[in-house]
Structure formats: structure tokens, C-alpha cells
Amino acid sequence: MPRWFNTAGPNNPxxxxxxxxxxxxxxxxELVEQELYFVVHAPRQVGKTTALRTFALELTEEGKYTALLVSMETGAGLLDDTGAAELAMLQAWRQAAEIDLPxxxxxxxxxxxxxxxxxxxxxxxxxxASSRPLVVFLDEIxxxxxxxxxxxxxQLRDGYRLRPRGFPISLAVIGMRNVRDYKLASGGTDRAHSASPFNIAAEALTLRNFALGEVGELYAQHTAETGQVFLxxxxxxxxxxxxxxxxxVNAMARQLVSVVVPDRAMPITKAHVDQAKDILIERQDTHLDSLAERLREPRIKAVIEPILTGGRISDVPPDDQQFVSDLGLIRISSGGRVEIANPIYEEIFIKVLSWAIRASIPELRPTWQKxxxxxxxxxxxxAFLLFWRQHGWPLLGSTSYHELAPHLVLMSFLHRVVNGGGSIERDVAIGRGRMDLLVRRGLDVFAIEIxxxxxDGDPDPLPEGLEQIEEYLSGLDMRSGWLVIFDRRPSAPPLSQRLGASKGATARGREITVVRA
Structure with missing residues (x-):
């Protein structure tokens, strides 16, 4: 029987x-051989437990160390009873030792x-008591x-001074956060000045994502065992x-080979991958759902909202930016741009943040359809102007991400337009105050800049918007598009006076429909 793509718990090769x-x-x-204490931090579901447990087994098998990965998770249900939590964790440690150690x-x-x-x-x-130097990896800290x-x-810090004979010679704490955030989880509030309770850590390592070649290498294992080709x-x-x-990577592959293309004689194409992506977004499995839940946290909202709107994050404390990065929600692109970690997460975030808006939109008669x-x-x-006049203002209050609200309402309207028969692609230019949309429905494709x-003191965004949509349309090789300007100034004229559409053009003659709302 061939192996399978794993999406639940540590990998078993x-x-x-x-x-x-x-x-x-x-x-x-290297860190273990140098007898150091260290931190391994990375987002959930990237392979931390698999990697460190495998490494512990290797170290023990080589004969130089007694090495074991143990979990701290059983203590989580007893946070108010330190003694009981300690006993629960130690029982879990013994069970792990019985499985992984001779x-x-x-x-x-x-x-x-x-x-x-x-x-x-x-x-x-x-x-x-150990006949060998002891190495311990504390998972789920x-x-x-x-x-x-x-x-x-x-207790770890106090025992550190007893090495090498009286305490583990090397030890790692493993979790999502870097050591600098442990003072917050332990009740500290002053990020800049409070001391970390784990200042014996020599280094903090992180586990990177797969490179493109590694995705191909993983998928090639399926090809070798089943004959089914990933193009x-x-x-x-x-x-x-x-x-x-x-x-x-594993979840998409699992959907591909089990649901989208179960016939092993059929090669897997990029269109199939798009279908698998849509299934994941629609299902919103536990991993994706748990990430989306964190969007409500103020510390995370302060980083995510300006990224999604194209705003500035320069006022967000660097520690908060790093915290959100450590959770795997954002990344720094090769060009130095801060962006959502991947397009699937971005789709999930938009879906979650616009749920109440979409649920509140009444049925729309497709007057735009030929x-x-x-x-x-x-x-x-x-149709959009009528929709905004009737429903736009009330819908703006349907999300806690107030800066993003106009974008979410427009995208929710457009989702009704494509109605499952197309797609909406987003591109956000961080720090430039814009979001670009490319809407596809059948043979129709149109571009929108928001x-x-x-x-009140800001200039009219129209001139800058025309320059930016010229750049966007040029990259798409398109001759026309929409520029939608939402006026959220305190002194904005009444909606009845400002709502409307007019024709305009970029400096290079591209036709632009300017919508003001």
C-alpha cells in the first residue's frame, strides 16, 4: 500500500x-554538541514535533546521548494548579520514554x-541516573x-547551573513563540524592559517553509509509489x-489525490490545484480555523489590517510585527515587502472578516447580465451604486476591521456578481493606500483599484489613484478599469451628493470609470 500525505499530527515516515x-x-x-540550551520556534503545523522527535531518536540510536522529546501539553488543562500540572506532565514524559527509549x-x-x-x-x-549525557526537548511549551x-x-533556569552531571546537558523549548515573548505569556507587560524568564537560551532557531524544489520532491514520492504524475x-x-x-502543501496534495483526481492514471494539472485550494478554503479545517480565530486579537489586528488595506505598519511596535510573523500569519517577501504569509491564508482572512457582511446582503437581481x-x-x-445607496453604510459596521470595511463590502458585492462562476484576485501595495482587484467571470475580466x-486634511486620492491604476492596468495589458474612491472623511458630503460614477482617463489614455461612494 502506498503512503499518504499527512495533515494530522507528526509524520511517520x-x-x-x-x-x-x-x-x-x-x-x-551543532547546538546539542556544544551543550547549549536553545529555543525552536515556528508556526503550528510546520513539522517541529516531527523534526525534533526524529532527531532525538537519532541521537539515542547513535549511542552518545539519552535523548527524548516530551510534551508539556498535558499541563494546559491545569494552569491554576501547578502541582497537579507538574504530575500530569511527568506522567506524559514517562509514557514518551517507554515508547522512544530502550x-x-x-x-x-x-x-x-x-x-x-x-x-x-x-x-x-x-x-x-543516566549512563549517558541527557538531552531533552520540551515540546508545546x-x-x-x-x-x-x-x-x-x-526551574529550568535554576537547574542549568547543575550541568553537566546534575541536569540535562542540552535542552530545547519548542513552541510558536520566540523566547522574547515568554515574558508576555507568563504575565509580563513591558516588552521593552522586562527580563525573559528563559535567559539561558543561547540561540533561537526557526523552521522554514518548504522551498519550491522541496514541494516537487515531496510530490514526486507519490508519483514514485503510485505512478500518478504532478505536472x-x-x-x-x-x-x-x-x-x-x-x-x-500536504493538505492540497491530499485533496488532489483523494478527491479532485483520484484516478492514478490522470496527471495533476494547475487547474486541479486551484480546485483543491478552493476546497481547503471552503472547508476551513482546524488549522485554518484556528488561525482565523486569532484575527480578533488587538495585537494581531494592528498588523493584519494595514497589510490588507495597503496602509502603513510603521507605527506598529516591531515586537508585535515579529509576534505575528512568528505565528506564521505574515512574511517578508524577497523584495522586503510585508505581506500575508500566503494567498490561501489571505483568502481565509477575507472570508472570515466579511462573513457577517456577506450574510447580510439581500438577494441581488442580476440586472448587469446580458x-x-x-x-x-x-x-x-x-447596480453597485444602487446597492451602496441602499445597503453600503449599514454594512460598514458589520466588521471589527473598520479600516478594511469598504473593501470588504465591495468584494462581497462582487462575489455575488461572480456567483461561484469566477474569481476575485487581490493585490495590496503596503504603504501605498490601495488595493487592486482583478475580477474574472467567464469571458469577462475587469480590474478595480480601491x-x-x-x-479631512488629505488631498483628493483621484490623481494618485489614476497614476496607480495606470501602473496596474499596464501590468495586466488592459485598456480600461475602475477606480473606486470611498470617502470616509468626517466632513464628507452626504452620500446623496457624493455617490456617483464618471468617466476619466489616465495620462496614457486608458479609460477609467471613477466611482465615488
């Missing part, structure tokens, strides 16, 4: 298509110790919060949508 796990953590062996390397019975010192006492007793997290980290265009498309995020199914663009403009006039 016997059952799951798997890439060499330490390729993305090249320095971890009989002669099992830890001794955990010593009786006072509440708040049991983790340190257990590690000290184990290090003294993020599960702990508040006083319990402080207690565990302080190069399909690999490129999967990388485009996922940007190499490991869970997305008898042959094509779009009458003049009537589409009329600008928002926010402050």
Missing part, C-alpha cells in the same frame, strides 16, 4: 510522504518534591501560561498558493 526532517533545522546538532535508558522513578519544583527535580534525578509557565522556566505547472501552482507552508451571460459593465456600475479618503 513509514506511512507518510516525508522530506528529510533536519534539512530545515541544520544547526540543531529499557536501560528509562528515567528513574520521579522523586518526591514540593509543588513548584517537580519538573526540575525530575530532570536532575534523571540526569544523575506554548501550552503553558501565567504562573505555571513562570514556574517551569525558572511541473501543478507543483508551481501549489507553491504559489501555499508559499511552501508544510500543512498546506442574454448571452456576459456582463454589461454600465449596468453593473448602476482608494479610501480618510482624513
Amino acid at each position: 513509514r506511512n507518510n510522504y516525508t522530506l528529510p526532517v533536519l534539512r530545515r533545522l541544520p544547526r540543531v546538532r 529499557a536501560d535508558l528509562q528515567p528513574p522513578p520521579w522523586p518526591d518534591a514540593p509543588e513548584g519544583s517537580r519538573i526540575g527535580a525530575a530532570l536532575a534525578a534523571w540526569a544523575r 506554548d501550552a503553558l501560561e501565567g504562573p505555571l509557565l513562570v514556574s517551569v522556566l525558572r 511541473p505547472e501543478a507543483v508551481d501552482r501549489a507553491f504559489h498558493w501555499s508559499q511552501g507552508q508544510p500543512w498546506l 442574454p448571452d451571460g456576459r456582463i454589461d459593465f454600465d449596468k453593473l456600475i448602476e 482608494k479610501v479618503w480618510r482624513a
Whole structure:
């Protein structure tokens, strides 16, 4: 039986298509051999547990170390009872040792110790009893919060001085956050001045996403075992949508080979990948849903909202930007641009943020549709102006992302226009105050640039908007488009006076329909 693409829990190479796990953590062996304590941080579902457990098994098998990955997660349900949490975690550790370590390397019975010192006492007793230097990887450290997290980290810091015989010779804490954020999770509030409770960490490593070639390498394992081919265009498309995020790479492949193209004789194309992407967005599995839930957090909203609107994030504290990056929600592009981590996440974010708006829009009569199914663009403009006059203002209050609200309402209207028979592609220029949309429905394709006039002292966005849409249309090789300007100034004229559409042109003669709302 061939292996399969895994989307649930750590990989098992016997059952799951798997890439060499330490390729993305090249320095971890060096840190262990230098007898250092360190942090491994990366977003959820990128392979941290798989990589460090595999590495621990390798270290033990090589015969120099006793190495084990253990989880802290069982303590999460007992955050208010440090003693009970310690006992629950130590029980989970023993179960992990029984599975992953030979009989002669099992830890001794955990010593009786006072509440708040049991983790340190257990590690000290184990290090003294072990016939080899002890290496421990503490997974899911993020599960702990508040006083319990402080207690565990302080026990590690206190035991550090007992090395090499009295405490693990090398130790890593593994989670989503870098060590600088542990002081926040443990109850600290002053990012700039409070000390980290884990200042014994020599380095902080992160686990990168898959490169394009690695996506192809992973998919080639399926081809080798089943004969089903991923065309190069399909690999490129999967990388485009996922940007190499490991869970997305596997989840798309799983949908492709199980649902979209189950016939192993059929090659997988980029069109198939697009279908798999749509399935993932529609299903919004646990991984995607948990990311979307975090959009409500003020610290995350402060970063995500200006990225989606094309605003500026220069006023957002660098620690907050790094925090959102550590969660895997944003990335820095090769050109230095801050953007959403991948197009699938962006689609999910827009879907979640516009849910209430879409649910509130009444049924729209498609007055813009010609008898042959094509779009009458003049009537589409009329339909949008009528829609905005009747529903626009109330819908602006349907999302907590107020700066993004006009964009979400327009996109929700356009989703009704394409009605499942097309697509809406977005491009956001961070810091330039614009969002570009490319709408496809059958044979019809049209481009829209969105600008928002926010402050009374700001100039009319029209001249800048015409320059920017000229640039956008030029890149698309299109001769016409829409420039939509939402007037959100406190002193804006009444909607009845400002709502309308007019014809304009760019400096190079491209025809522009200017919509003011």
C-alpha cells in the first residue's frame, strides 16, 4: 500500500510522504554538541514535533546521548494548579520514554518534591541516573501560561547551573513563540524592559517553509509509489498558493489525490490545484480555523489590517510585527515587502472578516447580465451604486476591521456578481493606500483599484489613484478599469451628493470609470 500525505499530527515516515526532517533545522546538532540550551520556534503545523522527535531518536540510536522529546501539553488543562500540572506532565514524559527509549535508558522513578519544583527535580534525578549525557526537548511549551509557565522556566533556569552531571546537558523549548515573548505569556507587560524568564537560551532557531524544489520532491514520492504524475505547472501552482507552508502543501496534495483526481492514471494539472485550494478554503479545517480565530486579537489586528488595506505598519511596535510573523500569519517577501504569509491564508482572512457582511446582503437581481451571460459593465456600475445607496453604510459596521470595511463590502458585492462562476484576485501595495482587484467571470475580466479618503486634511486620492491604476492596468495589458474612491472623511458630503460614477482617463489614455461612494 502506498503512503499518504499527512495533515494530522507528526509524520511517520513509514506511512507518510516525508522530506528529510533536519534539512530545515541544520544547526540543531551543532547546538546539542556544544551543550547549549536553545529555543525552536515556528508556526503550528510546520513539522517541529516531527523534526525534533526524529532527531532525538537519532541521537539515542547513535549511542552518545539519552535523548527524548516530551510534551508539556498535558499541563494546559491545569494552569491554576501547578502541582497537579507538574504530575500530569511527568506522567506524559514517562509514557514518551517507554515508547522512544530502550529499557536501560528509562528515567528513574520521579522523586518526591514540593509543588513548584517537580519538573526540575525530575530532570536532575534523571540526569544523575543516566549512563549517558541527557538531552531533552520540551515540546508545546506554548501550552503553558501565567504562573505555571513562570514556574517551569525558572526551574529550568535554576537547574542549568547543575550541568553537566546534575541536569540535562542540552535542552530545547519548542513552541510558536520566540523566547522574547515568554515574558508576555507568563504575565509580563513591558516588552521593552522586562527580563525573559528563559535567559539561558543561547540561540533561537526557526523552521522554514518548504522551498519550491522541496514541494516537487515531496510530490514526486507519490508519483514514485503510485505512478500518478504532478505536472511541473501543478507543483508551481501549489507553491504559489501555499508559499511552501508544510500543512498546506500536504493538505492540497491530499485533496488532489483523494478527491479532485483520484484516478492514478490522470496527471495533476494547475487547474486541479486551484480546485483543491478552493476546497481547503471552503472547508476551513482546524488549522485554518484556528488561525482565523486569532484575527480578533488587538495585537494581531494592528498588523493584519494595514497589510490588507495597503496602509502603513510603521507605527506598529516591531515586537508585535515579529509576534505575528512568528505565528506564521505574515512574511517578508524577497523584495522586503510585508505581506500575508500566503494567498490561501489571505483568502481565509477575507472570508472570515466579511462573513457577517456577506450574510447580510439581500438577494441581488442580476440586472448587469446580458442574454448571452456576459456582463454589461454600465449596468453593473448602476447596480453597485444602487446597492451602496441602499445597503453600503449599514454594512460598514458589520466588521471589527473598520479600516478594511469598504473593501470588504465591495468584494462581497462582487462575489455575488461572480456567483461561484469566477474569481476575485487581490493585490495590496503596503504603504501605498490601495488595493487592486482583478475580477474574472467567464469571458469577462475587469480590474478595480480601491482608494479610501480618510482624513479631512488629505488631498483628493483621484490623481494618485489614476497614476496607480495606470501602473496596474499596464501590468495586466488592459485598456480600461475602475477606480473606486470611498470617502470616509468626517466632513464628507452626504452620500446623496457624493455617490456617483464618471468617466476619466489616465495620462496614457486608458479609460477609467471613477466611482465615488
